[in-house]
Amino acid sequence: MTPDPTLPMIMDGTTKIIEKQKEEPERESWGKKTEFLLSVVGFAVDLGNVWRFPYICFKNGGGAFLLPYLIMLVFGGLPLFYMELALGQFQRCGCLTVWKRICPMFKGVGISICIIATYVSLYYNTIIAWAVYFFFSSFRAQPPWLTCNNTWNTENCTTFSERVVTQCMKAPNQSWNMDLFNGTTPVSYINCSSINATDDDYSSAASTEFFEREVLEMQYSTGLESVGGVKWTMSLCLMSVFLIVYFALWKGIKSSGKAVWVTAILPYVVLIILLIRGSTLPGAMNGILYFIEPKWEKLMTVRVWIDAAAQIFFSLGPGFGVLLALSSYNKFNNNCYKDALATSAINCGTSLLAGFAVFTVLGYMAHAQNKSIDEVARPDVGLIFVVYPEAIATIDGSSFWAIIFFFMLITLGLDTTFGGLEAIITGILDEWPWMRKKREIFVVLLMCYCFLGGLATTTYGGIYVVQLFDVYAAPISILLVVFLEAVAVSWIYGVKQFSKDIESMLGQPPGIFWQICWAYISPVFLLTLFILSVYNNEPPAYGNYVYPVWSLVIGWLMVLSALLAIPIYFVIHFLSTKGTMMERMKQMIFPKETPKHISEEGIRVYL
Template sequence: MAQKEKLQCLKDFHKDTLKPSPGKSPGTRPEDEAEGKHPQREKWASKLDFVLSVAGGFVGLGNVWRFPYLCYKNGGGAFLIPYFIFLFGGGLPVFFLEVALGQFTSEGGITCWEKLCPIFTGIGYASIVIVSLLNIYYIVILAWGLYYLFQCFQPELPWAKCKQPWNTDRCIEDTYRKNKTLWVAANASNFTSPVTEFWEHNVLGITSGIEDIGPVKWDLALCLLLVWVICFFCIWKGVKSTGKVVYITATFPFVMLIVLLIRGVTLPGASEGIKFYLYPDLARLKDPEVWIDAGTQIFFSYAICLGAMTSLGSYNKYKYNCYRDCLLLGALNSGTSFVSGFAIFSVLGFMAQEQGVDIADVAESGPGLAFIAYPKAVTMMPFPTLWAILFFIMLLLLGLDSQFVEVEGQITSLVDLYPSFLRKGYRREVFIAIICCISYLLGLTMVTKGGMYVFQLFDYYAASGVCLLWVAFFECIAVAWVYGVDNFYDAVEDMIGYRPNPWMKWSWSVITPLLCMGCFIFSLVRYKPLTYNKVYQYPDWAVGIGWTLALASMICIPMVVVIKIIRSDGPLIERIKAVAAPVRGGASSRPADHRGPKDLAYPLDPNGNKGMLMKAPTHTIVETMM
């Protein structure tokens, strides 16, 4: 009895110090508190909720508008070689690591590292900085998409013809371009298309540079506000609301993609576009840029190193087979990217044939594809309004679920830092509203007339491949070499009932760190200052702001390592060992109904014999066995 009381006292004492996520994720209701109910961390209502949430989180705009262009740009089918090397050597292993880590600890993206490997808690803070900056600018794309969708509900698509209020004297309609002689003359005279002028003059109202930021475009500001409101209501009740919304947002885009694919491959000229997309040019593999593009695309498209996958995994039941589903989800993600290329390049092939130009002249990436190339293509199809509406609905849903899943990951990580405060009553909902409002206000800088320059600055630096590769490298070092890769494999086996393929272990230990570091170094060596449309050069002060955004996340990891060591006692080596050791119990969140008498006395606990730096935990922290 005395032992029980002692344990209870220790649990109460360490409740806030350790932050083991004792509360209900979306907030404990006042009536539950009044009844004295013990709050529990919420779990997914079904396995499908988790699968669709992850699918919605990482199958996003990059699959549709970035992968196909990179494939064409970097040697067609030959690009798949470095892509699959980075997929199996980096993307899938890190994706599984993050999901398993969240499931094992039942913690968000910051506190999971505090329990598993305290010296590398900076990984969690770095991820939160990246995802916070990402959430500010990524949603601006959805505001643009929503604006286009509203513009579709007119008798005629406003970007189909010239003579609109925003058009200039240099605007030439696409019917005129079919005459190749006149089209060459128009190009020589620097004429533009109606869709380009709609994008630059109507949607963006773009200024001459970032020095001239201009006023806020209130039509875009209202679209941005509407998207943030939708995002808030998708996540305000935690996994209860997120798990249900994704049934629509994660499935409907696939239906739209299939419809657009069928339409695309039946268009004249589609075969030439697909050939252009996949024709292999093996000579391109000699260029390091191809490998850098493959690596960064993998890390972007799998939404790793953002804390979101860890947060989603933390709502899994302890015995859930996350390994199986991570492999299936990986196949879905990369398969979607590959199929999207057929949908996009079949339409670009049709557009090139209609205009009598080479496909290289119409191939675009990023916003150029979504808001110039594809809208131009639909104006050449029968029933252009229908195809435009379907395309922008698909674009919005692809981006929306990625956005609210990333915000959910951000919120979960921050709430887990202060569970006793943010899980009382409806404080979590209020906290989400505050985060959304702050992000919206910061995002207003990107819906000004010079907002595109700010958007590109964030996109190029804040959530760049360099930042993600840096975080992924330290994630693997922390798990494989400090905590101990065999220890983590023991933890995974305890959860799913068997040991995963040894390939994962070798990837975490050797392959992924080497790939990440190699790609990281080459990215810095091949660094080019940011430009807009390959013409406008950003001033030095803007580039300085960009690097500040990038370093804001990267510096978190070494900074926290130094702080942890300074705050410890003893000789340097002993300090490092002390802050590298996991919490008592090995950070496991294994619930009581999965524990036997021996487990209760000796919970899953790596004693430091397998990790490089670990020793027996010297700082005792008692979990609330949930």
């Protein structure tokens, strides 16, 4: 019998005909490829690109940091990013079902991904809710975080202009044009030599008090020991976030694909506007130079390389099941290789763009207060909820700048949430196809569950809960999960077979560079990151609050609860499989089913 010439030659020209599988509902696909690209970019570009990358970059050597950052991108982040896009596009299913087609005993990895994604949704959306609160608070003649005459302010509150005067005393031979600060002081021009006051470095900035005493109202909580009741205004903000997410996801990619035209594009428009405005402020150039000036000696420290690896991994986001889910709706012959290169380049470019936008403002803040940039920059969310808001509130048209800035933060956060929850939805609906007809109901139930579970983060002590989740919900466990995913694809399913899968989609196999990265470099990259993350793990912190030991135990239990799904499923699957020890292992290692779109053509085999 002569093989059908239309079939790809697999295993040295040998083909294996596989029986046609049971009919399933036809899988939907993206209306436009642009919608897929925007969804991927929207997920990868999140709040961390705005506040985490700029701080990590300048802390680790400025322009010199870009060298380890790009090295980690090329050898670690990008290969994993490409692998997950290709895997999802070929298998056309979510994070649970895909393991039946790769290595059934690793299905626990898919369960872990769903658990981690759920944990993240319980706190990440609260950060978006904070931005929502700031957004609506910006619709005033003057942003409320600029003054100290509000009900939430303490007697120690100081405005931006008052702190400028305080710093003025440290440089008595300088003069300051207070017209630059949007009329926040009745004095339009201050000669520092004329100031005669007590130099008091202790102050509570008006922007800090607005965030902590009005938005969070954390003065009514002493910590996790007493988080207090639910703050109803914040819970309403959180509810509004989930309502937006619901209507973006309820119809699947048909609805989310339309939403990303706004949520993924608008942040770039705002970032460019903020960069242009920020570059006109006094001290902006100092901020930019501080951001990009290379400190090559920093490259000799291991910490810089660890931070570069962690930043590129968490920025691109492989392993969260999102790339797998989004690419599963692509057409079979879509060029996912070019998609991986383009979207990862956009992601890194966005980080740099955000860095310039942020550091023009930090340079301005440092210049205005006669401080170094190290003194005004913050490594946490305080950068986007305290420092940056205060800066834009001191320039002309402050309300406008505040409105577009916080709207940008909202859209950045929403895109990431769309992806994270879609990973859960796609994973579950692919595992139980009959539920697809009830998608709207399932999405409602998922939103309600996440909202109710997230109410703890809207209490008066919610910030402490958010910090606990931020340290333990994903950063540690996801590294081991992705390591196992990489091992399963590269060593059990096989790089050779995976390369043939890609060849059947793109017409040519991936180059030797990618195969080496998948088989050796990426697994080592991930395992090293995981070990270092566990070894160097620092407990959560906020201000001077010390987290009690029992809360740290809960945090590590959170990590274990996600990871234990892997061995638990392995044991259950082993015990429920019939046959001898070897027969069971064989059934657990080799794929149980073939993708419908492949089996119909009769070309799918496993090595």
